[in-house]
Structures are given as C-alpha cells and as structure tokens.
Amino acid sequence: MDEGQVPFAVHAMPEPGERRVAEPRDLRFVLRDATDAAHRRLDAGFAAHDLTRRADYVAFLSAMSGPFWQIEGWLDGIEAAFLPTDWPVRRRFRELRADLEGLGLAFDPAAGAESGAERPSEAEAPGLLYVLEGSRLGGQVLLRQVVTSIDPQVRANARFLSHGEGQRLWPSFAAWLGARPAEGHEAAIRGAHRAFALFAAAQSTG
Structure with missing residues (x-):
C-alpha cells in the first residue's frame, strides 16, 4: 500500500503470524469481496x-x-446476543469526540448521520x-x-486512531465473524453496505 494514501480500512490485512487461509464461507471474506x-x-x-x-486531520475526524x-x-440498541461479548470495549466514538474537542471543534450529530433512518436489524x-x-x-x-505532525495539538489528539493498541481486537473480531452462520451472510452484507454509504455521504459533504 502506498504510504501516501489514507486507507479507510485495510481489508483482510493479517496481523503478524495470522494465517490468510480461511473457510470458503467465512463471513470476513464474504464481506471483503462484497464491499x-x-x-x-x-x-x-x-x-x-x-x-x-491540522486542517486535513480535523476534516478526517469530522467525516468519521x-x-x-x-x-x-444502532449497535448499542441491538441485543447483546447478536454482538461480540466485548462490544463495549470496541466503542470508539467517545475517543473520536474527545479528539475533535481537543482540536477546538464541537461534534455535530447531523454530520454524516442518516436522518430519520430505520434502525438496522x-x-x-x-x-x-x-x-x-x-x-x-x-x-x-x-x-x-x-504522530509525525509538527503540530503538537494534532499529536496530542490521537485517541481515536490509537484506540485498542496492543489488545489484538482485530483477530478476536475475525474469529467472531468466522463463527457466524452462513444463512446470515446476506443480511450482514446489507449492513456493511449501509455503513459504507454513511461514511461515503459524510466524506462527500466534508
């Protein structure tokens, strides 16, 4: 990957030692291909x-x-049985909001939100x-x-991007995805597309 690019997500990037081989219907790879x-x-x-x-970093955080x-x-309103057991640990909005406030910007809940949207299943x-x-x-x-910015305020407000460092949250999530039954794959694909659409809309208005 070009170091100059800003990746939103790195699909199927393995952590050191993680095997790429997976079952053909592993939901992780179904979602990767579908999205x-x-x-x-x-x-x-x-x-x-x-x-x-600073201006670019604020624009990025605002879009997120x-x-x-x-x-x-939405996920907080879904029954715990449908989520990873460590879902509360995975939340990052609080850190994102703190970074924005640390950079002098108030959070606007209308930015990138889907007004009046039906809750997902x-x-x-x-x-x-x-x-x-x-x-x-x-x-x-x-x-x-x-972390290489010459702006100390940028360097000091990296809670969102550094969240979960050292906790190996991706491998545990990948294992959870791999255990999802095949009959739920189509609905999961709809959910992923819905999420990507929200980020795309926020990006276009940022």
Missing part, C-alpha cells in the same frame, strides 16, 4: 488528506464522527461491525502520519 468496490471508492476519497496537517455516532448508537450487525473494525486496521496506518 471491495465501496471500500476502494472511500479510500480514493480520503487519499488527498495529509493527516500531519457522524457515522461512528450513528452506527455505534440484528442480522445486519456483523456487517456494520465489520466496517467499524476494519477501519481500526486502517487507523494503525493513519496513526503513523499523525
């Missing part, structure tokens, strides 16, 4: 951002804020989570830009 085009479009839209620059607020709110939850957790992998790449 590849949406992922690439989002990456292309963010590619011009230089996160060492509305979708994260809405999707995490429980069966769509794995797809919504896939997009959020995939962006965590991309965040590891983006963080390398942020």
